[in-house]
Amino acid sequence: MASRRRRTILRPRGRRGCRRLTRTSTIATTPPAPEPLPATFSGPREGERLWFLGTLATITVRGEATNGRLAVIEFLFPRHASPPLHTHPQDESYVVLDGGLTVMAGRQRFELAEGAIGVVPMGVPHTFRVDSDTARVLVLSTPAGLEGLVRDGSVPATAPTLPPPDTPRPSAEELDRLFAAHGQVNLGPPLGPDDRAT
Template identity: 45%
Template sequence: MTAPFQTTHADTRWLWHLGSLLQLKATGEDTAGRFAITEHTCRQGAAAPLHRHSREDETFVVLEGELSIHIDGQVFSAAAGSLTFAPRGISHAYRVESPTCRFLALITPAGFEQWFTDTGEPATSPTLPPRPGPADTAILADAAARYGVELLGPPPH
């Protein structure tokens, strides 16, 4: 059993990850492994590579802006207020289509949120980081594999 908890803007854990600002709103440590919630603030063009989770479902809730979410060959246009579900075992990726975008990712069960910690860096301020250079896909893939996630290809265009 987990105890009730609340996170606020002041006590959120902030990371810079692949050119985006990420907030760890709730982790498996907070929820006894039941779920994790991350909030992403991204620039246009930010994208996740095509990948497949073996353990987690992932749900995207767009707060501001627009994503294109690619799931198993379908493309979902996800504007503010939309919810898009990507079940485990199915390939998916996203791309930011608007100048900026802010969205929540619900990861069930928890665990994969640690990949962001492993491959990101603590943010020195709650702002978008400088634009990054090319990502080292071998490092990202090795870290993802530790969480049962397979990188399948580049981000969508």
């Protein structure tokens, strides 16, 4: 944004000396660069632990720490966990730490084993299913935003385990409002345990 400075100009005025005149001019200046964000890191078993819809979700990198560019969530999923077919306004990347997933994204279907990575661009309809007894998966949200959905639909975890069966969960109506508030659009059912469709 341009700043305004006042400039003083002296001009002679006959024998009585000088008359002081002022003129306002606009001088373009470059605003100072914003301070860079500090680096952020998360050690093993660190982060905000939450019980979210039958899973353990640990937010290891918050969107606030990256100016909204990225969030990282580590999930512990039970066997056959599967969200509805859905879209949202973030790219979603999966890094499988252990276990295995079947992922459907658009017309593609692929298996992710331990060490595999999958990336689903924003707006692409997708879902997945856990095929192992449990699976630990890093989920990267770019830009950040998925962690807000997780926070708003969860309760604090009191242990680094899957939630007990009696853990409170949002009602169907509350989930609908939650998904809408975070830009998630549900398009179809989750993958069933024996779903082998292509």
